[in-house]
Amino acid sequence: MYETTYHKAGNVAEAASLLAAAEDGQLLAGGQTLIPTMKARLAAPSDLVDISGASDMRGITVNVSAVTIGAMMTHAEVAANADLFAICPALSNLAARIGDPAVRNRGTLGGSLANNDPAADYPAAMLSLDATVVTNTREIAADAFFTGLFETALAEGEIITGVSFTAPGKAAYQKFPNPASRYAMCGVFVSVGPSGPRVAVTGAGADGVFRATEIETALQAKLDPHAIDKVSLDAKAMLSDLHGDGAYRANLVKVMTKRAVAALD
Amino acid sequence: MTEVSMTVNGSAVSAKIEDRTLLVDFLRDHLKLTGTHVGCDTSQCGACLVHVNGQAMKSCTMLALSAGGTRVTTIEGVAGDDLHPMQKAFNDNHGLQCGFCTPGMVMSGIDMVTRYKAEGKTLDEAAIRHELEGNICRCTGYHNIVKSIQEAAGKM
Ligand SMILES: Cc1cc2nc3c(=O)[nH]c(=O)nc-3n(C[C@H](O)[C@H](O)[C@H](O)COP(=O)(O)OP(=O)(O)OC[C@H]3O[C@@H](n4cnc5c(N)ncnc54)[C@H](O)[C@@H]3O)c2cc1C
Ligand code: FES
Ligand code: FES
Numbered sequence: 007m008y009e010t011t012y013h014k015a016g017n018v019a020e021a022a023s024l025l026a027a028a029e030d031g032q033l034l035a036g037g038q039t040l041i042p043t044m045k046a047r048l049a050a051p052s053d054l055v056d057i058s059g060a061s062d063m064r065g066i067t068v069n070v071s072a073v074t075i076g077a078m079m080t081h082a083e084v085a086a087n088a089d090l091f092a093i094c095p096a097l098s099n100l101a102a103r104i105g106d107p108a109v110r111n112r113g114t115l116g117g118s119l120a121n122n123d124p125a126a127d128y129p130a131a132m133l134s135l136d137a138t139v140v141t142n143t144r145e146i147a148a149d150a151f152f153t154g155l156f157e158t159a160l161a162e163g164e165i166i167t168g169v170s171f172t173a174p175g176k177a178a179y180q181k182f183p184n185p186a187s188r189y190a191m192c193g194v195f196v197s198v199g200p201s202g203p204r205v206a207v208t209g210a211g212a213d214g215v216f217r218a219t220e221i222e223t224a225l226q227a228k229l230d231p232h233a234i235d236k237v238s239l240d241a242k243a244m245l246s247d248l249h250g251d252g253a254y255r256a257n258l259v260k261v262m263t264k265r266a267v268a269a270l271d
Numbered sequence: 272m273t274e275v276s277m278t279v280n281g282s283a284v285s286a287k288i289e290d291r292t293l294l295v296d297f298l299r300d301h302l303k304l305t306g307t308h309v310g311c312d313t314s315q316c317g318a319c320l321v322h323v324n325g326q327a328m329k330s331c332t333m334l335a336l337s338a339g340g341t342r343v344t345t346i347e348g349v350a351g352d353d354l355h356p357m358q359k360a361f362n363d364n365h366g367l368q369c370g371f372c373t374p375g376m377v378m379s380g381i382d383m384v385t386r387y388k389a390e391g392k393t394l395d396e397a398a399i400r401h402e403l404e405g406n407i408c409r410c411t412g413y414h415n416i417v418k419s420i421q422e423a424a425g426k427m
Contacts, residue, residue, distance in 0.1 A: 012273060012290040012336045034337070041293075041332045042314045054290075056337055082326075106405025107382065108317065111326045112333065187315075188404060 008050040017062045018142050018167055021055050025163045028053035033165065035078060035117035038109050063116065063167050068093055071173040074140075077116025077166045081105070084115060095271055096177035096195070097135070100127050103181060105188060116166040122215070124155050124245065125189035126208060129215040131179065133206035134195035137171035155214045174199040178269040180262045182209075184249055192255055194218075194262040198270065202226045205263060210255040212245050221263055231264035275339045279304070280348030288335055294328075295319045297335035298345060306346040306374050310407070317406035320375040320382075321345050327382040329405070346374035349381065356426040357381050357419070366419030368410035379406050380420040384427050394424050 011028075015021035025031045032051035034040055035058065043049045057063060063078040068089040075084060084090065085102035104110055104118075104127050118128040119139060132139065132148040139146045142165040151159050160166070174197035181193040190209030197204050203225040205218045224234045239259055241252035250258070276285035279302060286301050298304045298321070309331055310318030319331040322344040349355040357380045360366065367373040383402040387394040394402075399417050408416060 007291045007293075009289065010291050012334060014336075034334075037332055037334070037337070038314065041334070042312070044291075045293075045312060045331075054334075056334075058337060106317070107379070107402060108320055108327045108329045108332075108405050109314070111328055 007044045008047060010044070010051055011053045012056065013053060014056045015060055017060050018057075018165055021057050021060060021165055022142055022163065024053070024055045025165075028055070031055055033057055033120075035114045035120075036080060036112035038105070038113040039117060039121050039123070057165075066090055068173075072170065073173055074168055074170045075115055076168045077119075078114050081110035081113050081115075081118075082107070085110065093173040094135075094177060096179045096197070097131055100131055100179045100181075100195070103127070103183075115169065119151070119169070120158060120160060120166055122152055122154075122156055122158050123189070124209065124211065124214040125184075125187075125191075125193075126215075127179070127181065127190060127193055130190075130193050130195040130206040130208035132169060132171070133215055133217060134177070134197045134204045135171040135174065136197075136199070136201075136204060137169045139166055140168045140170060141166050149217075152215050157214070172199065174204075176270040178266040178271055180265040180269065182258055182262055191249060192258040192262050194259060194266045196225075196263065196266040196270065198229065203229065207259050207262075210244050210259050212243055212252075216243075218259065218263070221260075225267065229267065229270075231267045234260055234263055234267075273336060275336050277338050277340060278342045280344060290334070290336060292335045293331055294321070294323075294333045294335045294338050294343070295330035297338075298330060298343070304345050304347050308371055308374055310371060310375075315405070315407065316372070317375040317379060318372050320378045320406070322378060322382065325385075327379060344378075346377060349377065355381065357384070357423040360419040360423035360426070361416075364415050364419040364422060366411065366415045372406060372408040372410075375406050376403075376408065376416055379403065380416075380423060381427075384420065384424045387424075388427070394421075396421065 029052040031053035034054040034056045064076040081101045081104045091098040137148045177197035179195045192210040193208045239256040241256045244252035244255040246252040308318035310316035314332040321330045
């Protein structure tokens, strides 16, 4: 790891000014992506601004069906929150299956969204739940937030402070984990709210997380696993790598969608 | 260089370290607590697992400065006059071969048993295998590790 200068921020405003003062600073949340990247010398920030102690980026609130989650909430904290489980168990179950117990004790919602790994779980949930990503300067709809592989709408120095969404009537997430890395080979989050089904897919798209609109239309007509039997997805729009080619992943999207629809809760 | 202080295995420690020092390097190189191992560069093997404020964390994926002010427990800190029940169970059930992964396995085992007890959940074989997702062993084939944790769970 290259040399760096470490700072601790007690709140969002402090983090923003520390970042602005740094030559080439980067936020350090749970470090479960950034530290391995720095160890591999693929990132070399001049300064690290540790936001793990930022008190105004924490907490989960559930008010009837309005949910907010602070960016610094760890995967383990999200998984263990009883209020969230009562209203959106699909999201709790998703958090409980990210990585392994030690990763879940440090990795955070904000870090996962900012990183937008094409195989990460949370981006699919946020897109399907029609969530709003809240930053220190503005609110961004999930539909506009994820812009490509490891790319987001975040500006230089912009800090995610949390997310908010309306809990859907029903939702489910089904993940087909890569047997070695446990990241999603394909993960499908289906939620059914007042405006109908929203289906978001991670791990499979060539451009990262995406909404499967053909599948949404089919499910709008009939909310049943077999409703998507005749939908065909373009294999060329899918990731193709040594773990599975485009046709394999296109099929996996349908299989995981069917399982999610059958598991709607 | 920055001053860091924390409590390791019950003792207060402090040192001036480079900001980029990983917690595992602080434990091994500065405190000479070499029971915590480094088995990979990719945060996947769990040989470096320690408890920070009672939670399982990979000490290779955390800066020592981020652990400032915390209570850290390493494999050297789990035994009293006798071995910890988890260590004894690994011994009795042949839960190790080369022993490289064992410190992480024991720390992970203690964490899962404590957590499941606190939540009133049953730690059966399937749950142990799921909880061990972040600990890799190249020798044992896991069967005896699972058996060891299962036996210790009854005694903790
Ligand atoms: C072994 C292993 C297995 C894993 N398995 C999975 C898995 O199955 N599914 C999955 O989804 N993920 C998985 N992960 C990734 C994990 O979820 C990470 O925790 C997550 O991707 C990043 O979160 P973090 O808090 O650790 O962020 P960090 O590593 O601290 O930061 C990541 C990036 O986001 C930026 N950032 C962090 N917080 C903010 C913020 N609030 N605002 C703006 N930018 C910010 C940082 O500057 C950095 O560029 C795995 C990781 C490991 C090591
Ligand atoms: S050395 Fe920490 S996970 Fe492998
Ligand atoms: S006993 Fe050799 S790696 Fe596990």
